[in-house]
Amino acid sequence: MADHIQKIVTKLPGLKSVTDVWKTADRWLAQGDSAFLTDLGIALAGAYGSDAGRTWQYRSVFDYLLRLLATTPGPGNVAEALRLVSSTETADRKLDRYAASLLASSQPVEELAVAFTGHASEELRACLVHELVLRGADVTKTPGIAGWATSPHWTHHPLGWLPLALSDVEGQPDLPSYSARGGSHSMPFGPSANREMRAGTGGCVPSVEETTTDAATKGIGTAVANWAEESNGRIEARVFDLAAPLEAESVPSMLLGLGLECLKGAGKKTSFSVAACPPDNAWRVLFAAASMGGAYNSGAGGAYGRLAAWKSLAGLSGTAEGAPAEEVEACARECAWYGFGADTKWFERVAWDIGLTSVSPERRRLAVLAATDTD
Structure with a gap:
């Protein structure tokens, strides 16, 4: 597996299309090996993350790997998505916010409890709490999440000001839908x-x-x-x-x-x-x-x-x-x-x-x- 990953990493900047890399990721995930996607993403971030602005192939593949893990239900996929965004090579507050939105939109709430015990930053956890609130989840009663969400230790966080349940004025917010290859959302203005x-x-x-x-x-x-x-x-x-x-x-x-x-x-x-x-x-x-x-x-x-x-x-x-x-x-x-x-x-x-x-x-x-x- 390591040799396969290194081969992809080496050839990536010269590719005119990354769809074959996407298909490779699809196959490994279909075989139940979500760890391959995470290891590939971390290796790519180590090689090209500092030059992401110019290496479009890296941006495209990394985003696809994260989306595929975060939006595909299955054993271990949430944990691997969290490991991917929490690695030293990829850790970033903006990425945490993005990953929280992807996960909350696509995974059963009970599967997301692992974020509050395993690989996840405090920023990702705070964002995930409120991404779930926006989708109507009762985070104050969800096993594995309630303890963290109701703890006073994160009240200093900017998001700690927000209520842990949707208010009447918020109604049913317009939220994006995601898939591995894209997303969509409504625009209530214009x-x-x-x-x-x-x-x-x-x-x-x-x-x-x-x-x-x-x-x-x-x-x-x-x-x-x-x-x-x-x-x-x-x-x-x-x-x-x-x-x-x-x-x-x-x-x-x-x-x-x-x-x-x-x-x-x-x-x-x-x-x-x-x-x-x-x-x-x-x-x-x-x-x-x-x-x-x-x-x-x-x-x-x-x-x-x-x-x-x-x-x-x-x-x-x-x-x-x-x-x-x-x-x-x-x-x-x-x-x-x-x-x-x-x-x-x-x-x-x-x-x-x-x-x-x-x-x-x-x-x-x-x-x-x-x-x-x-x-």
Whole structure:
């Protein structure tokens, strides 16, 4: 077996196609030898991991090996997938997040308990807990997982802030499906969704004062930050205080009068639309943007995507920084939420467009998040 692995490692950079290597992995796994895939992946990482940016063959084969192990039910496959991502040659926080998503999407929850006793980093375990929560698993009662998930030792971890069960506002999140050769996910945003909205522009509009701070901009934009940092995206996140309560029928006119970059030219010859939406829809859009990313990146994954969606929801609803998730949800439910869109030059109108605004319960604070990305 060692000679076979070394032969693959040596020839890999010269291959014009890696499908034969994929087929080799398929055969070994079908024979019940998942350890071969792990040993091959570790050997490839040792040889080419530091030059992964230029060795496309390595990236393709390593990803296939991990996907094949993580998405194929069978004795030992989970343990071998964990050994692969936990080896010295491959250990990486981003890889941990990716592996947690793959495993949670494809393996029975009872099979994943091995992650909390065997080869796995604390980062992978934290991500796996919340990837399972997103899929409806009761991690507080699952043997082998409950002890770790409910232990106070990881409360310092960023994901320790998240509740260990889905809240009502999270509903049934849009989650990716994976196979060895690819994956798919839905996109609850974009120009087609915006064009379905209809609204007038009448009503009395109170005077406003912009109160946007750097902290507010960062908090509100957390869910879409990856679009700007890792892709071609633009973000506009702003907050306004209103001199008088804002009536629902005045929201379209209010938005047009705020001087938003994303709405320059809207409402004249350029179409503009607004529609009320529940906070559940807002969270769904934020989670998809954070977890699955924009045009040129793959997002933060389910666990960190969940955290980012909550942070944006908190910023938009005006919840105090550091407040528990229960308080964020309660505040968000008291707000009035709207989705908006426009055929302005600011929006790319490809597939990644978001327009969200929230109005506080007393109707004297308005927060806006707009985001767009293109390939």
